[in-house]
Amino acid sequence: MKFIDEVKITLASGRGGPGCVSFRRESMQARGGPDGGNGGKGGDVIIRTSRHINSLVDLRQNKRYAAQSGRMGEGRQKSGMDGEDFVLIVPEGTVIRNMDGEIIVDMTGISEYTLLKGGRGGKGNEFFKNSINQAPEHAQPGEDNEEIEVKLELKLIADVGIIGFPNAGKSTLVSRISAARPKIADYPFTTLTPNLGVVKAGDYTSFVVADIPGLVKGAHEGVGLGIQFLKHIERTRLFIHLVDASGLSGREPLDDFMDINNELKMYDENNQDKEGFFPLATRPQFVVLNKIDTLSDNQLSKLKNKFKDVTGSEPYAISAVTGKNIKEFVQELARQILKEEEQ
Template sequence: MKFIDEVRITLASGHGGPGCVSFRRESMQARGGPDGGDGGKGGDLVIRTSRHINSLVDLRQNKRYAARNGGMGSGRQRTGQDAEDLVLIVPEGTIFRNMDGEIIIDMTGINEHVLLKGGRGGKGNEFFKTSVNQAPEHAQPGEEGQEIEVKLELKLIADVGIIGFPNAGKSTLISRISAAKPKIADYPFTTLTPNLGVVKAGDYSSFVVADIPGLVKGAHEGVGLGIQFLKHVERTRIFIHLVDASGMSGRDPLQDFEDINYELKMYDENNKDKEGFFPLSTRPQFVVLNKIDTLSSDQLQKLLNSFKKITGTAPLAISAVTGTNINELVVELGRQILKQEEE
């Protein structure tokens, strides 16, 4: 599986370089005195977000990431070289936690953050020269850098999350309404990575949509791809609850709808005490029946009536394959997102 959304690593900033003990030695220059320079500053450990990556897989290559140490001071009052900062690139929405699970920094809406400061360089012996001590023979060691073990957790950031059983048509839908090109095939768990797509809603507005894979009965307990992807819907404003209306999977569309909502409720129950958690089951849901091209008009109407009894409103009926009612779906999503922003 290429998608990696949790990584445990050790991060460290650089030590400051040591100061130098040196005395001026030149012909024709009596009593030259101390001239040891200061050490250079250690590199900072900087976190920077990027919209061009959507997993933490690259950080699996090493267990420890450390900035370089500052350079050592030298004679003739020459200061050691400051070390370059180490910049760690992570996807937007990455959360840094300590080993106790406490949030150190949530990189949502933050482009760059200095996580660990590099140590200051030590002073050379020239710094310690006084009228009383004109030949100091000591210098400071560099200040130590900082080190911390962290757990990185990625939660995708999207305006709309598409939820539903495998093969409900989530990948086909996102490919229809955006430029995303997910893998599409007729077997469970085709999608092993959440796909993000940008959807244009009118001439001047757009929103981000993500298809969330891995939801099956028992997902809140880890069945299927389970909790690994359930947590990604935490950052979405609205859910498209996509239901396979065809019945070709052998499942009942109404039961699918109820099973997915049960998983959301149970996930809420298991995570209600976590810091910053916002329940999933209370999010606005836009129920959409997909694959209506496989149904007769009577079958479709009967299904719409059944869903209306449960939800109070008739769902939107679409076909992601033929494009039926896709424009209506995009317009309605854009309207609901704009309404939330105004609130």
């Protein structure tokens, strides 16, 4: 199944109902005083979040969603019925943009938002009665509705994003630390859509990691699967930068590390004008050497030093396959996430 995270729809509130022109019927009089009621109010378009849905797939069924219009007023001062609101249920974290790409509302931490107001009902002729004109023949039309075309965008709400070259072992790591079971294989571009995994670190702490398709040098120019998947981890607090330490790829682990960081910089440059954008290159990174089961102690310590010279601190060293150092790594990650949350 394709990962659906973007949908374009038109939303419309309801028009106001027209006011009514009516005159009382009285037994001895041909025409009594005006008694036309007001039109009903049109329904609003309300956006509401739900934790029970996690994709926008259901919204693909229709292109246009509309609230009901208000009904016309009636004689005997009876108001028309208000139109029913249209409630659009979206997953938490859905961002709604207009067609120029500007954010209208970000449904993160907001449970309900009135996007469009229904039109007001028109006044009936009774309203226009005064000492000069006691028999007004006119009523107001209902107010127009509002209509807008919007783009809904759902970003995965993950705390930690895993970045790295294809085949670095990102999916293996996710399957090792969470209940998620992404596809794992010994060739690049195994992961084609992002996967989320919930990691339990102790009885009361858990966090969400996102495994995204691997990046390669030139990704910002469309090489490999491109960098469109980075948008799924724009919101994460931290990155795990996973590096294949085995050397079996034929590339230098440190080159891989630098190449990916460079791609993040390019991504930032290309997106810096987007409203609400939060740059990736400066996000805290956990630098993690994976596949250390393939290295001797000596090789590993040399490699660690190379990284330390560049980053200023010693990288983590794990084996996603054998599980070496994974427990400690997860604990450290959880500590760091809690610290970020407190800030």
